[in-house]
Amino acid sequence: MSDPFVRLAGLKRSFSQGGETIEVLRGIDLVIRPGEIVALLGPSGSGKSTMLQAVGLLEGGFTGQIAIAGIEASALSADARTTLRRDHLGFVYQFHHLLPDFNATENVVLPQLVAGKPAAEAKARAEELLTALGLAHRLTHRPSQLSGGEQQRVAVARALANRPGLVLADEPTGNLDEATADKVLEEFLKLVRGEGSSALVATHNERLALRMDRVVRLHEGLLA
Numbered sequence: 001m002s003d004p005f006v007r008l009a010g011l012k013r014s015f016s017q018g019g020e021t022i023e024v025l026r027g028i029d030l031v032i033r034p035g036e037i038v039a040l041l042g043p044s045g046s047g048k049s050t051m052l053q054a055v056g057l058l059e060g061g062f063t064g065q066i067a068i069a070g071i072e073a074s075a076l077s078a079d080a081r082t083t084l085r086r087d088h089l090g091f092v093y094q095f096h097h098l099l100p101d102f103n104a105t106e107n108v109v110l111p112q113l114v115a116g117k118p119a120a121e122a123k124a125r126a127e128e129l130l131t132a133l134g135l136a137h138r139l140t141h142r143p144s145q146l147s148g149g150e151q152q153r154v155a156v157a158r159a160l161a162n163r164p165g166l167v168l169a170d171e172p173t174g175n176l177d178e179a180t181a182d183k184v185l186e187e188f189l190k191l192v193r194g195e196g197s198s199a200l201v202a203t204h205n206e207r208l209a210l211r212m213d214r215v216v217r218l219h220e221g222l223l224a
């Protein structure tokens with residue numbers, strides 16, 4: 001069996017609020033294989049976003065181990081973490097967070113330029129992804145000129161632009177009506193599978209979770 005792409009061991013996170021300590025993650029162990037798509041289920045407030053922020057190396061304050069692509073992140077400097085994040089991770093959020101003054105193609109090109117890819121190559125990659133998501137006729141539209149589903153598709157293309165080994169998605173279709181959410185999720189899963197990336201997708205939607213390779217449930221700070 002191939003080496004895991006992600007390995008979490010004893011991951012803990014607590015927050016202090018009004019003199020009280022809330023233990024949100026109480027010792028999470030999880031292995032995600034290359035190409036595996038894992039649904040992270042849990043009710044509101046169970047800690048899904050907190051866990052994705054930890055795996056995404058976006059916040060400190062955690063204890064335990066997080067290894068991505070075989071690299072243990074907790075021992076790294078802030079700069080080295082940023083590089084690890086840039087080289088291996090892609091993010092999709094509930095709200096698209098696209099740059100409003102840039103068109104669809106430019107939003108997908110930008111992270112590639114930041115990663116050092118030549119402009120022509122970045123543009124070709126952006127157009128390839130947007131076309132695969134059915135947006136060939138929307139390449140030069142700005143976010144405000146796109147529907148909610150189209151905006152989320154651009155966000156998916158942006159997340160995959162640098163060929164991340166792992167896509168972290170936090171309620172990626174949570175802002176869409178049911179029919180659009182189903183379609184966008186289907187396209188997201190197809191694209192992630194085609195690219196051979198792994199994904200960890202937080203949702204509270206059981207029905208959508210069952211479309212992924214494996215479901216893990218966050219309950220009282222632990223995975224079941």
Ligand SMILES: Nc1ncnc2c1ncn2[C@@H]1O[C@H](COP(=O)(O)OP(=O)(O)OP(=O)(O)O)[C@@H](O)[C@H]1O
Nearest residue numbers: 015016017024042043044045046047048049050051
């Ligand atoms: N920065 C913070 N300071 C204090 N408490 C926090 C902070 N971030 C999260 N929490 C608490 O941690 C718990 C888990 O929050 P989190 O956002 O991870 O849950 P979630 O499962 O993603 O919820 P939702 O589905 O509603 O997005 C909540 O009780 C929340 O209030």
